[in-house]
Amino acid sequence: MSTDNTLLSIRDLTLYFNTQKGPVQAVDGVFFDLGYKEAVVILGESGCGKSSLAKALLRLLPRNVSRYDGKVFLEGENIMEMDEEQYRQNVRWVRMSLVPQAAMNSLNPVLKVGEQVAEPMIIHHGVKKEEALNQAAKMFQHVGVPVDFLDRYAFELSGGMRQRVAIAMSLVTAPAVVILDEPTSALDVLTQANIFNVLKRLKKELEVSFVLITHDIATSSELADRVAVMYAGQIVEVSDAHRFFHEPLHPYSRMLMASVPRLRANQEPEYITGQPPSLLNPPTGCRFAARCPKRFAKCSEEPPVVNVDGIQVKCWLYSN
Amino acid sequence: MTDTNREVLLSIDDLHVWFELRRFGFGHAGYVKAVDGVTFNLHYGETIAIVGESGCGKTSLMKTILGLNTPTRGKIMFEDKNVGELTGEALRDYRSKIGYVQQDPFGALAPFMNVQRILEEPLVINGIKDPAERERRVRKVMEEVKLTPADDFLHKFPHMLSGGQQQRIVIARAIILEPKLVVADEPVSMLDASVRVEILKLLRGLQEKYRLAVIYITHDLSTVRYFSERVFVMYAGNVVEKAPVTSLVHTPRHPYTVALMDATSDPDADNALRYRELPGGEPPSLVNPPSGCRFHPRCPKRIENLCEVEEPQEFQVDEHLVACWLYK
Numbered sequence: 220m221s222t223d224n225t226l227l228s229i230r231d232l233t234l235y236f237n238t239q240k241g242p243v244q245a246v247d248g249v250f251f252d253l254g255y256k257e258a259v260v261i262l263g264e265s266g267c268g269k270s271s272l273a274k275a276l277l278r279l280l281p282r283n284v285s286r287y288d289g290k291v292f293l294e295g296e297n298i299m300e301m302d303e304e305q306y307r308q309n310v311r312w313v314r315m316s317l318v319p320q321a322a323m324n325s326l327n328p329v330l331k332v333g334e335q336v337a338e339p340m341i342i343h344h345g346v347k348k349e350e351a352l353n354q355a356a357k358m359f360q361h362v363g364v365p366v367d368f369l370d371r372y373a374f375e376l377s378g379g380m381r382q383r384v385a386i387a388m389s390l391v392t393a394p395a396v397v398i399l400d401e402p403t404s405a406l407d408v409l410t411q412a413n414i415f416n417v418l419k420r421l422k423k424e425l426e427v428s429f430v431l432i433t434h435d436i437a438t439s440s441e442l443a444d445r446v447a448v449m450y451a452g453q454i455v456e457v458s459d460a461h462r463f464f465h466e467p468l469h470p471y472s473r474m475l476m477a478s479v480p481r482l483r484a485n486q487e488p489e490y491i492t493g494q495p496p497s498l499l500n501p502p503t504g505c506r507f508a509a510r511c512p513k514r515f516a517k518c519s520e521e522p523p524v525v526n527v528d529g530i531q532v533k534c535w536l537y538s539n
Numbered sequence: 540m541t542d543t544n545r546e547v548l549l550s551i552d553d554l555h556v557w558f559e560l561r562r563f564g565f566g567h568a569g570y571v572k573a574v575d576g577v578t579f580n581l582h583y584g585e586t587i588a589i590v591g592e593s594g595c596g597k598t599s600l601m602k603t604i605l606g607l608n609t610p611t612r613g614k615i616m617f618e619d620k621n622v623g624e625l626t627g628e629a630l631r632d633y634r635s636k637i638g639y640v641q642q643d644p645f646g647a648l649a650p651f652m653n654v655q656r657i658l659e660e661p662l663v664i665n666g667i668k669d670p671a672e673r674e675r676r677v678r679k680v681m682e683e684v685k686l687t688p689a690d691d692f693l694h695k696f697p698h699m700l701s702g703g704q705q706q707r708i709v710i711a712r713a714i715i716l717e718p719k720l721v722v723a724d725e726p727v728s729m730l731d732a733s734v735r736v737e738i739l740k741l742l743r744g745l746q747e748k749y750r751l752a753v754i755y756i757t758h759d760l761s762t763v764r765y766f767s768e769r770v771f772v773m774y775a776g777n778v779v780e781k782a783p784v785t786s787l788v789h790t791p792r793h794p795y796t797v798a799l800m801d802a803t804s805d806p807d808a809d810n811a812l813r814y815r816e817l818p819g820g821e822p823p824s825l826v827n828p829p830s831g832c833r834f835h836p837r838c839p840k841r842i843e844n845l846c847e848v849e850e851p852q853e854f855q856v857d858e859h860l861v862a863c864w865l866y867k
Contacts, residue, residue: 377821437805
């Protein structure tokens with residue numbers, strides 16, 4: 220599956236948390252590939268483990284982790300084998316960075332935003348403060364924030380501007396991969412569309428790839444080259460964006476797509492009955508089986524990942 | 540679609556809701572003009588949507604309708620009673636005729652009350668003293684919102700329910716007094732895509748069954764189409780366009796409505812291939828809104844020497860009422 224064009228390749232990534240009730244299988248055997256200057260969308264509903272996936276990729280782990288393994292190849296190198304110090308020096312915020320969920324509220328209120336954007340440069344590349352601030356100013360131009368905002372504090376900026384600052388902060392060290400965790404969920408429609416314009420431009424102008432984590436199917440299509448659908452901790456479909464938005468294969472993807480209200484087409488949205496399973500004790504076999512209109516006897520066994528003309532689907536329907 | 544034969548339930552006339560700003564706690568420092576001259580009628584059994592971005596005044600408008608804010612100027616008539624003048628018993632009676640569905644279901648439900656107590660509360664407040672009668676009505680309303688069997692839920696606390704179930708409880712509480720009007724403030728914005736549709740369909744089902752009038756407040760144009768008859772678009776404290784929903788989504792007239800539509804995505808891979816054309820800037824401060832048309836600093840179709848000077852009147856274009864000089 221991996222070709223020379225693969226920047227990030229994830230295989231069997233697994234992250235379980237210990238709780239009083241037992242292990243929570245938040246991320247369970249996740250796989251996908253990401254090419255250079257590409258964007259992959261991780262699509263899933265709340266509680267499917269998509270934010271845990273971001274944490275697993277950047278090793279920002281809480282203390283109650285009970286299992287953390289798998290392979291993550293970044294430019295051919297398995298970063299899961301690195302020790303913490305190597306990882307900190309070579310990966311986190313150097314080659315892979317994050318725009319956290321509700322990023323606009325994650326800025327430090329007592330530091331000027333320019334200093335915050337410059338900080339990763341000082342820490343990771345050891346450059347002088349003036350030089351780092353220059354770099355920050357360049358990043359501000361890329362994301363469309365006026366350069367004189369460098370001296371402002373977070374509270375002086377609107378939500379959209381703060382979000383842009385958080386994006387600038389993730390880009391300042393010129394990482395190869397930026398993970399965006401729900402980058403626009405708290406923003407207004409117009410601001411959201413503006414941020415996506417910025418991201419599209421950045422993808423064209425800079426050597427950067429995006430992992431966009433979101434539950435919003437409609438806006439995810441603004442950036443997607445590829446789509447990976449996550450359900451109950453697992454990836455159920457990885458597809459090319461054009462084929463996915465035209466006709467997804469996995470029954471869950473199909474139903475998810477049918478639940479999107481459309482502005483420009485008069486198509487009554489349909490909902491999925493039932494609820495996703497608990498990740499404490501997920502059912503054996505296909506995790507979507509209980510809600511699936513197409514389930515049959517086979518579904519009580521763990522479905523294989525089937526390759527259908529380049530689309531990977533974890534479903535018995537496509538296996539013969 | 541604007542059925543003139545239907546009787547008016549709620550009539551809002553030139554409503555202004557201003558909040559005074561004070562300097563050092565007592566000196567006057569201006570007003571936040573949250574709602575600035577809004578006029579409309581709502582008929583029995585009609586659903587309308589109020590669409591706008593955060594800070595456009597839609598929540599202030601709703602709170603004023605609920606009697607939580609006092610109008611600065613203008614009046615709200617509900618079944619021929621002036622809401623601004625109601626006090627005591629009359630105000631309580633008015634409030635029992637409007638249901639309120641909050642945005643964040645978890646925040647709207649008291650964490651220390653179980654479902655039964657939450658649903659009984661409005662009945663207790665409105666003087667239904669017979670516990671058997673209360674229980675009967677609680678069970679009936681649970682059936683209405685499809686939380687069955689009721690016994691599985693009555694003794695649960697809000698944190699034991701999923702987001703969708705919590706929102707059903709909020710809806711059940713809003714309709715238990717059999718109101719004539721339900722005000723739903725972003726009822727699905729905190730929910731997942733698939734649950735969102737389920738809750739909206741539930742609300743629509745109840746609306747049709749009981750001929751409820753519904754005011755649906757949202758920032759999401761794509762859900763409006765499946766849920767309301769008429770849409771009011773708000774910008775910076777004003778209603779800029781009023782139109783029947785299908786006509787609005789096919790031919791938006793006001794430049795701001797056009798911008799909102801352009802910014803709304805449908806799932807389509809081609810979206811990634813093009814930039815969206817959007818007005819720059821941000822919504823204005825409501826303390827000192829721009830002169831003339833409030834959208835003029837961001838408007839691509841601004842007419843010099845007119846839009847920044849004079850406030851636009853409402854013009855009739857087909858079935859739309861548009862507050863824009865383009866349609867003079």
